[in-house]
Amino acid sequence: MTIAISLKVNDGLVLAADSASTLIGRDASGTPAVVNVYNNANKIFNLRKGLPIGAITWGSGSIGTASISTLVKDLRRRFMGEDPQHPDWVIQRDSYTVEVVAERVRGFIFEEHYGPVFQDWQQKPQLGFIVAGYTPGEAMAEEYQIDIENGSCKGPQLVRPKGESGATWSGEPEAISRLLLGFSPHLPGMLQQHGVTQQQLDPVLSRLTQIGAQVVAPAMPFQDAIDLAEFLVDLTIKFSRFSPGAQTVGGPIEIAAISKHEGFKWIRRKHYFSKELNSEQGGPQ
DSSP states (O other): OOEEEEEEETTEEEEEEOOOEEEEEEOTTSOEEEEEEESOOOOEEESSTTSSEEEEEEEBSEETTEEHHHHHHHHHHHHHTOOTTOGGGOOOTTTOOHHHHHHHHHIIIIIIIIHHHHTTOSSOOOEEEEEEEOOTTOSSOEEEEEEEETTEEEEEEESSOTTOOEEEEEESOHHHHHHHTSSOTTHHHHHHHTTOOHHHHHHHHHHHGGGSOOOOOTTSOHHHHHHHHHHHHHHHHHHHHHSSSOOOSOSOOEEEEEETTTEEEEEEOOOSSOTTTSOTTSSOO
């Protein structure tokens, strides 16, 4: 699993994630099973170099033999005009929308890759994305969520109205939900198991959210939004570390910030190679 956060304020949008990745295979009966958990996965991507568009992923770390990271880089080649077989996928600098980019991500990931690879699986792995950034001419960033679960794809759906700020987290939500909402995401199901009806539950949950921590302020400085996103990822990593079972959230924290004027900027990023030995001017590429 993972923790993947999209945090939006007036000055921009922050994508933050851990680096744990769960690779899914099938056992002898065909049931999906965890093959391994690695702590060096890449989950945040700039979808078009030079433009304020990014994505963050959670769930399955691969589709077939290809990691999600490799697949997204293949998609980026199309968006950059480096795939001659798909000239109509090029993102033009001044005429794209974040919504259309999100629809392209859905088509590439779900229709071209996920569907064909997992079509014969009885139980299919879960996979999700948030595609976020700035449409040219818009004052505020947009976030579109794509959820793939057991072979069905929902979205892209707008996460929140364009003029609103807030935080969205996916993967393992327990720690952040307790802090920001005031209760565990397992609480509604537990109450229903003990006879609480949905009609009774809704007003209770509405009241409970009032005790959650109101930490996202639309006017907060961008650096503080970045610090908050990092804190929420670190909180989840430590919560996973001290919880029973395997630590499925962990590894280095990666953060990217997207703003209207500065575009997509890496704040924290890991490399498997030495940047000094692999500069654009020389050395192995």
